[in-house]
Amino acid sequence: MSLPRARLDRAEKISDNMWSLDLKESHHLVHVKRCRIGEEFEGLLEGRKLLLKIEGYEQGRVIAKERGKLPIYERSRHISLLIALVKNNAFEDILNHATELGVAEIIPILAERSVVQLKGQFTKKMERWRRIIAEATKISGIGNPPLLNTPLKVQDLRDESLPSLRLLGALTDDAKPLGSVNIKQQDDVVFAVGPEGDWTEGEMAYFARLKFLPVSLGPNILRANTAAIAGLSYIILCTEGV
Incomplete structure (x- = not known):
């Protein structure tokens, strides 16, 4: 115990x-x-x-x-989750589980189809999200909480701040099965998950310019919190060689 x-x-x-x-x-x-x-x-x-x-x-x-x-275990790879803002309960669920899995960084995205707005609530929301992350570290025994970034728009992302392996959860016909992607143990990875209804065409075009690879998590349509945790779990297992 x-x-x-x-x-x-x-x-x-x-x-x-x-x-x-x-x-x-x-x-x-x-x-x-x-x-x-x-x-x-x-x-x-x-x-x-x-x-x-x-x-x-x-x-x-x-x-x-x-x-x-x-003894404390810290993951050797830098795994980032880029997640569109979704309804409060679902987003907080993502924060909890992503922290327990050991991601190094969480980047909230104000997507065009995000139903959540932060006007007048930004400071309180960030404080609450940090508390949720801190509590999740106590469940899993993690020394370093993931870095929680200030919410951005997709167009605010910059090439130089992203790792070389960039995966984009997408519902497009050109999306490759995530299991077919060669994720090496030495790779730092960012995994992006959109809002309910997926990214807009403009956002997808910007991700394409940043060389994100569209990936699929299977034939079923998944909620954002399910997609985020399913994808992260697979990526982390690959980078840790489990």
Whole structure:
């Protein structure tokens, strides 16, 4: 059985081996995970996983002693998900599962057919999405959360910022089956998934100029969240040589 986990990004190191957790993570450990004094938990921090033991509480904060480092697995390939904004529940589902799978970067796209608008809600949305990602790292034990980019339009994408292998989930006749693409273990990959109703012709033309390869995930029409996770799972398995 795995230990409870907390993020240490906002914790304070008060001595060589003692930590004071922030109020949110302290509440999570004590009131959600029901951890008590003397119990151990895993602390996640950029690229590290620490074993800690709860020593006490101070003004609502957990005081924990560092007992050692734990092994942490970080993927060697940079896998990016470029995902059109879809309805809130579906988009949050994508954030959760993409984080658990170990993507390095998530790039939200304001597609022409996206039904979600961010006017007046941008800051709150980004804060909520980052919280969802942070929670997902605690489920999967990931030290480094994926980078969440500011939402862009397709036309804002730049060639120099993209890896060499660029895959575009598409419903077009020229889309190759994803399983037929030669994805090497050394490849960094970006995988793009459009909104319900797919990309517009103009967006597809821009992807073509950026040398994205249209790929198909099978004969069935998939929802965006299903397509994103199915495609990512296959790509990650290929790059990890599983």
